[in-house]
Amino acid sequence: MPTVRFYQDLKVFQRSFEAAVQIYELSKSFIAKLTDSEGEVRETQTGLQFALACRYISEEQFNNLNNQYNQIIGMLGNMLSQSEKWCSFSSDNNPEEKLIWLEL
Structure with a gap:
């Protein structure tokens, strides 16, 4: 068995790092995060109720906050429906589409 000088030499590190990269690639799609955000906003509205x-x-505080959250939901919906305006996709010889971020 070869001597391990650094933790990066360990097979377990290498495999876990590869798995973490795969998870990151799968979860970095911002579009999906927008729907998650909308769900969180609606959950907050339920808490307000x-x-x-x-x-x-x-009731005045509720109406003020609830209206703000309704506006946020609308903004998130607009971002979802117009995502081509602020992001683009590239396949770069990869079967999965990868998101390329553009400055907002």
């Missing part, structure tokens, strides 16, 4: 029902916040 509970806060109102339990009288932790006033």
